[in-house]
Amino acid sequence: MGWWPFSRSSPPPRPLLSEPWRKINSGGKEWVKDYNPQTEGQQLRILLHGLVGAGKSSFINSVRSVLKGRMCINAVVANVSDCCATKKYTTYKFEKESQDTFYPFVLNDMMGLSDTTYRKKRVHVKDIKRALKGHVQNGYTFNADSKLSKDDSYYNPSPSANDKVHILVSVIDANTASQMDDKVLTTIKEIRDEATELGVPQVAILTKIDELCPEIKKDLRNVYKSKKLKETMEKFSKDSGIPMNCIFAVKNYHDETEVNSDTDDLIMSSLMSIINFGNDFLNNKNE
Ligand SMILES: Nc1nc2c(ncn2[C@@H]2O[C@H](COP(=O)(O)OP(=O)(O)O)[C@@H](O)[C@H]2O)c(=O)[nH]1
Numbered sequence: 001m002g003w004w005p006f007s008r009s010s011p012p013p014r015p016l017l018s019e020p021w022r023k024i025n026s027g028g029k030e031w032v033k034d035y036n037p038q039t040e041g042q043q044l045r046i047l048l049h050g051l052v053g054a055g056k057s058s059f060i061n062s063v064r065s066v067l068k069g070r071m072c073i074n075a076v077v078a079n080v081s082d083c084c085a086t087k088k089y090t091t092y093k094f095e096k097e098s099q100d101t102f103y104p105f106v107l108n109d110m111m112g113l114s115d116t117t118y119r120k121k122r123v124h125v126k127d128i129k130r131a132l133k134g135h136v137q138n139g140y141t142f143n144a145d146s147k148l149s150k151d152d153s154y155y156n157p158s159p160s161a162n163d164k165v166h167i168l169v170s171v172i173d174a175n176t177a178s179q180m181d182d183k184v185l186t187t188i189k190e191i192r193d194e195a196t197e198l199g200v201p202q203v204a205i206l207t208k209i210d211e212l213c214p215e216i217k218k219d220l221r222n223v224y225k226s227k228k229l230k231e232t233m234e235k236f237s238k239d240s241g242i243p244m245n246c247i248f249a250v251k252n253y254h255d256e257t258e259v260n261s262d263t264d265d266l267i268m269s270s271l272m273s274i275i276n277f278g279n280d281f282l283n284n285k286n287e
């Protein structure tokens, strides 16, 4: 069958690129531990949002685990069956090794979008806007039927610089990132528009990359060599409008009992970029 240009013995396409297209900063952990905002007493607030089950709580626990050097389970991670474990607006602080002092950044977990919240997504988008501006107080229970009202005791009428959000993070399951529902993408865009209006920078993290690509599961250091992940990120970037250099991949701690440096490095290099972008916003505001 000489006319067929591809021989039967040609090797199957390789799942990995020979060189990574992005470097993982192995100094991320030390950088994050040493980070200090320019202004004394300033706290950098990072707001996580995304679908139920995307891995927001797991990311918070993972950050805590890396900083502590052991597995921590502070934010409630939900089984897929018990939907919406996060309803309360909660600020997660991270204790330094020397007790009673905290790192100068905090993470906030917004109630996850679910089918119900889509139908009432205007409420969700408005709540996020209030959270970005610092009006939502810790402990407020989100309600898909009504947005936080100005009369509510959890409404903070005069937010300080520390109450405001400095960087918005969309948390996305990598396994669904390339074929996202149009309604989800529209909601993400609406949320991004609100943030843009306030000047708040936005990034995305793709979680569960171990489930996306067997080569990554085998060795996490393959992350930025995986063709599948690169294609997924490019497709998601195109669909969501979030530039590639604002999208990061992470594998959260979820079934392991010990921390390891590969997982640590990936989480901390992403967190370092997130903090850097948020810090730029803080400094621009103070100028
Ligand atoms: N394989 C894998 N599973 C993950 C990862 N991150 C989270 N999960 C699992 O995904 C499920 C939902 O996670 P959760 O953090 O509760 O999502 P949330 O609703 O966004 O807070 C849990 O069963 C987690 O164990 C990851 O990076 N890899």
Ligand SMILES: [Mg+2]
Binding pocket: 056, 057, 058, 076, 077, 078, 085, 086, 109
């Ligand atoms: Mg959660």
